[in-house]
Amino acid sequence: MIRLGLAGYGYWGPNLARAVSGMKDARLEMIADMSPKALERAGLAHPGARLTTSIADMIADPNVDAVMIATPVSTHFDMSMDALRRGKHVLVEKPMAETPERARIMIAEAARRNVVLMVDHTFVYTGAVQTIARVIESGEIGDVYYYDSTRVNLGLFQRDVNVIWDLAVHDFAIMERLMKSTPVAISASAAGFLQGRPENMAHLSVYYENGAMAHLNVNWLAPVKIRQTLIGGSQKMIIYDDMQTSEKVKIYDCGADAPDAYQQMISYRSGDMRAPALSTKEALVTEAEEFIRCINAGSTPLTDGASGLRVVEMLAAASRSCSMRGFPVDLVTLKEAS
Amino acid sequence: MIRLGLAGYGYWGPNLARAVSGMKDARLEMIADMSPKALERAGLAHPGARLTTSIADMIADPNVDAVMIATPVSTHFDMSMDALRRGKHVLVEKPMAETPERARIMIAEAARRNVVLMVDHTFVYTGAVQTIARVIESGEIGDVYYYDSTRVNLGLFQRDVNVIWDLAVHDFAIMERLMKSTPVAISASAAGFLQGRPENMAHLSVYYENGAMAHLNVNWLAPVKIRQTLIGGSQKMIIYDDMQTSEKVKIYDCGADAPDAYQQMISYRSGDMRAPALSTKEALVTEAEEFIRCINAGSTPLTDGASGLRVVEMLAAASRSCSMRGFPVDLVTLKEAS
């Protein structure tokens, strides 16, 4: 029985708490939040958990085996390090840290202590992304040519992070799962239309070692909510539309072979389309199970520190490219330089 | 009665011929195409027109007052110049020329001869774009923050032009009509997934003098056809979805004021949406009428040489940026340098 401590009961914490509360081999031991009001809500929903306003006390508590960190980004590093140094497993919100350097230190610490360090890239555990990953791994769509995502809506203007850190981070995590090559460069441009606020619109291109490309269109100032990703392969193509209530993932049998493409018109859709049934299990529950499973088995989670680091590296490179009006930033250099 | 000559009866020529054939104050006098087979089809459809395999003869014919040029891009300059020098009005396919330099020479020649030089930017004459232009001009949506277009499908791989010249050119022409500022720089990246073929996927960012941005996503290797443009304004936003059979243009009353945006969550859609009825008149007919009207009145068409030139400048700048992996190319410099 793994005894879990939760740091932060604001926006996301309650979801984590709920996800782990139904598990057989884990128990929500403590909830820590600086706000007494948040703790009151936590107590009503989780009467079995001990409450504290001191996150440090919770992390230090001998009855806590693993810590889930759902606090602002700026605190991820210190809290995670505190827990890791005490030999406790950590599940930390994305992005795992503010800089690649700090993410690397966290990974090294987890390795030294031989504990699990996992990043909460929730989308990776959805039925949709799991199915797409399986389809790509099966070779059904052939080589992945591109990942092209539109993630826009009329959204909350964050005070501290821009639209890249808020929305593109989801795509980075999904790409980390789906793309079978190493990202080598990022070109990003961003614009802020409201004075004194963070950028609310950005376009990013990610170049992969094998020639594949990813492109992200993220925007907080769009009239409708769009969550649509096209994935082009040499044999088939995929549309992942997260706004659909059914048929979120469609696989089109319409790959273009070079000779045909040259000599004649490619027909609009030459083959069948198939929308596989997706698991309806809640992504957070799947993720929580992965965390507990890896703790018990001593294995590496799907969204481990290494994948979390690459997401942070992409965020850092995107920010740097933005400041240079889209000048492409080399990811490998960045890595080596740091 | 304006007597028209048509150069080229291949893919687009028949549409132009049909569009002008019902007009009261113009007549299709001659059709020229090098292919006897094309001419045969032309004769069946337009028994009243004289036919010739010599485009030069048609242009020189004293009974031809104005020339419509629907031949490959590489021939636009020579044919247009031939006609202009003979004092004939010209309606030329887009892009009007292969380089900005040539476009400028054409404009100068038309001015010298005091004839109409018009570019066939058909989309500008659709009911949808006309309505959007009117809405923007009325001030209803406030300042235009961005134009964000997705124009993808499973398409014919052209032999000679890449996806930017084939698809983005439409957006450039529409932006030329809608954006109320001068484009100052373009950043573009393109990828070709089929060896030895032109690039089939590209992403372009256009920076405007007043801070507005345009972004284009064009792709020949997409599983479905998407023609969707978001236009964000300070007061309202527009979605233009050309794949819809009705309600192609939707205006959302969801502008975000800075103070509200900062202090609280912007609601998903705070106001009404309205889909204005669009003119169902065929765009090419509207365009042909504009051509004849300008010839008769000696006035400047909506899509004149100057707008055609800016489209060519954007194409040239986009190509240059692509060759530098997205490095932004200054449009003003380009103009002055040339």
Next chain:
Amino acid sequence: MIRLGLAGYGYWGPNLARAVSGMKDARLEMIADMSPKALERAGLAHPGARLTTSIADMIADPNVDAVMIATPVSTHFDMSMDALRRGKHVLVEKPMAETPERARIMIAEAARRNVVLMVDHTFVYTGAVQTIARVIESGEIGDVYYYDSTRVNLGLFQRDVNVIWDLAVHDFAIMERLMKSTPVAISASAAGFLQGRPENMAHLSVYYENGAMAHLNVNWLAPVKIRQTLIGGSQKMIIYDDMQTSEKVKIYDCGADAPDAYQQMISYRSGDMRAPALSTKEALVTEAEEFIRCINAGSTPLTDGASGLRVVEMLAAASRSCSMRGFPVDLVTLKEAS
């Protein structure tokens, strides 16, 4: 402060409890359910409410002013009568009773005791139906010609009620709100494709005194979920699509005048379309407020006993018509005969 008692904490009861728990002038005093397990859940969610396994005790409790009944249909009459006879206000689930006769007795009892009798027709309190009602009342769409609803999905096969009692009842309640005439006859046909189960598919036509018509298509065995209603008026038409996340209600300016309709083709959509912003307030909360407001003011709720009775009459007439393979059943006769 109105002290509320809730009978039934199964599927719907928790929603009612939650809806009233945030109100200022009402308090959830007691929750009654025969199942101790249900009561345990009730206690966790509503620690301030007293719990009992005896619904009769709750109804008789002197500290309960008004009763909300969320138990199976077969119990509605007895429980409601028990409460009404004790001078308590009643909010009862739809359908309010199994027969029109019983519904009439309930109405008479409520009138005699001078208490509020309200039926839980939740859809009537949604932002969508409220907006449509307002649009119709404003005269904007002119005379209402028809109400045509498709309400199908892959659904649970109920043991005791057929698809008409499960799904068409929602439309009956909405029609009761929107249609400005008296229903005079119903023709209904139903089919059951799974042996030994209630009918899972039905089509109903409702004839109104003024010539208007309603038509309902309800089905538990459909591949996708559809919730779409067309409302045709002499001036404008409405589409109410409850599966849309935004733009649930669209108003089309496309009325057909008789002379035009005869002489020429009616254009596909001659005017603008408008999607009004809808209230996002939860329907159940609006409904609970209406209940408390009517108790305090001694006024008649929007969905009072009389409207509940007409819904039950329509259900009864529909069932009778089904047993005669669609033979139309006169609603007025039915009323007088009973």
Next chain:
Amino acid sequence: MIRLGLAGYGYWGPNLARAVSGMKDARLEMIADMSPKALERAGLAHPGARLTTSIADMIADPNVDAVMIATPVSTHFDMSMDALRRGKHVLVEKPMAETPERARIMIAEAARRNVVLMVDHTFVYTGAVQTIARVIESGEIGDVYYYDSTRVNLGLFQRDVNVIWDLAVHDFAIMERLMKSTPVAISASAAGFLQGRPENMAHLSVYYENGAMAHLNVNWLAPVKIRQTLIGGSQKMIIYDDMQTSEKVKIYDCGADAPDAYQQMISYRSGDMRAPALSTKEALVTEAEEFIRCINAGSTPLTDGASGLRVVEMLAAASRSCSMRGFPVDLVTLKEAS
């Protein structure tokens, strides 16, 4: 080489002429229309065909082997009989005649003369209906439980026929192709909202011998165009949405077995969905080929006189039911009585 004569060059005739003009083993010999203006258009489009204002002369012409009749319904019987009596093959517009009696006489005459009598039920030859027919015949969807079609739009008010004869006739023809049982009764109700015009809205239920049902919702006064058919089977279900540009036919793996359906909630969509690639060949061309093939082979066309008769029987029964406010009309009795 079959020499074809076409009667009628109004709305539909030009389509038939175009469809046969590209065939190898047939030739458009003559076109007849009472209107000289129509003939002029015919001559321009089909310079090889002889023209006449006398349909009788065309039918009698010794160089005409087969006649295509695209004139108003009221003339179908006389013209078809004239041609059949002269031993000529006939392809006649739907509905083939105004009454079942006349349709039967036509069938008998064709049999006596040993010539092909085919009805132009164009929808039956579309890629979509062909694919659905193949899927049903393969047994993939199991027993067909129902056919449920919505065919509404803002349409032309016809002077002489109501919405059933204009729109439901298409569904009758498709049902004739897809349903594997005999229709035994029809219940139909119709309403006309514009005074002095034919009924513009109707709902029809068709009962089949094996318990299957069809339901049609047809309407000329709807705000949007809907062409959607649900087909429910014991193993799978189909959606046929003719307004989609791609994926017109979707097959859902969501059949409900009786035991599961009773014991537990049927999940929203338990299996995969598949959208088969459809033939993009023009339906009219497929149909014309079937006509010529049957003439040459002496075989029976897919849409022969017998299927045309059943469509006319259904139209007659629907009209009779409408006049009795939905009272179901027995199709078998009708047949025997006539």
